[in-house]
Amino acid sequence: MNKLTGFVDLTSNEISVLREATAFPRRFDARQDLIREGDTPGPVFVVLDGWVCRYKILPAGTRQIMAFLLPGDACDLHMGMFPEMDHSIQALTPARVAVIPQADMHRMMEKHRGIARAMYMAQLVDEATLRAWIVSMGRRSSVERIAHLVCELYLRAHGSGLVTGSEFALPLSQIILADTLGMTPVHINRVLKELRLAGAMKLARGSLTIIDPIRLVQIAGFDENYLHRRLGQPVIATAESGHD
Amino acid sequence: MNKLTGFVDLTSNEISVLREATAFPRRFDARQDLIREGDTPGPVFVVLDGWVCRYKILPAGTRQIMAFLLPGDACDLHMGMFPEMDHSIQALTPARVAVIPQADMHRMMEKHRGIARAMYMAQLVDEATLRAWIVSMGRRSSVERIAHLVCELYLRAHGSGLVTGSEFALPLSQIILADTLGMTPVHINRVLKELRLAGAMKLARGSLTIIDPIRLVQIAGFDENYLHRRLGQPVIATAESGHD
């Protein structure tokens, strides 16, 4: 739960309420769907452990991943207002996910305004991340795209307490990266090689090593602003931002 | 305001409250920013007239448009929780925009739950639209992307009461389309020609004519599901959806 407290200060009471609400998580295998396109949206999901993604399969059979959910991330709490899911959600690794009924969540948010604030804040950040992805897909080259995604995931993993040094577990195959960034696995492979040869980063066997953080941030043109993390010591250096 | 009532039933009282809150809109010229990246987020904007977009300028000087706001659309009501805007918002045409102070908006939503529901619903749809754009940019060809965007905008314009027949005002230059879809203006031009020659649609002098709706929807692989409009007579035909 240190993810939510990353945005908003919660009282110890609120924290224990949250802990209680997520006390009995459900386990999912890698590649198991939490919910599928067309299903009736139900409870709010909160990821406690593992990596999860939102994705959509197109008629042609291709897949596009639209978001990653890391431990501490929650799925849209209002999704229940929709009659039907317009995309699917799947575990990428074995995962523990708290499944909180709509009604419970609403009651909790009514009673504990700090939790409500934290949830709204989290949703805002999710939305900002969607916009950042659109920017990447529209206006960044393939090298920049990969570098940018890695910067984002590094910071987010760090915020979820998954990172200690400059190396961290990134359980994303090149196929998953391709489906995320709108490229082919073959091309992902070549670009990863390029980044490796440039001495910026290395992805091997599910583990990512950031060799030259400054270089990587420069390549990505990364500006962490959109993640709206609360000020603290910078985790990695940041390229000058591009305000016009 | 018929946009919000498109999602949720509002009481006549709620409708008049909304009308009152938006009674004194501000006017913006085309190309004028409502708010810029780096600014402190302030009030909630509600577009009453004209076309508005969210966009971001990258360090290289390129622009990416991330969303269009049509009459009836509102900007994220919680944006005020962020210390600073991570993108800009600009009028594409002369526009009338209601500028509602945060506090007023919150009071209104506390008192009139129907309005709160409608706002949440609208935000959910905005988010679903961002996801749909990611899918387009990642996994659709340039022809499909343009066709898909046009289908979306046609339905949304229709929902905002801007359309009567199969022709409607689409005040987007090829340059704006390029910055929206992540392509170059030159390529947009060629694809538009292709769509024209295919007898699907024609865009000329700010006016879009859908010549063959079925064809256009087929080309786009369009499934309106993500817009979550309430059932009513279908506005244009829909291709079979791609649930797996």
Place this chain on the structure above:
DNA sequence: CGTGGGATTGATTTTTGTCAAGTTCTGTGG
């Protein structure tokens, strides 16, 4: 009438995808 921004078109280059053939890795069952 110019004039400037947008639209259009052709020629060429760059980027990315496609196809195809290995190679490495990982986990399973004997």
Place this chain on the structure above:
DNA sequence: CCACAGAACTTGACAAAAATCAATCCCACG
């Protein structure tokens, strides 16, 4: 502990898509 099957990764050769460069052309507007 080893053999093997399947999946992921890697690489090269080639094709397709899109960007870039460079002229015009066409209007709307002052």
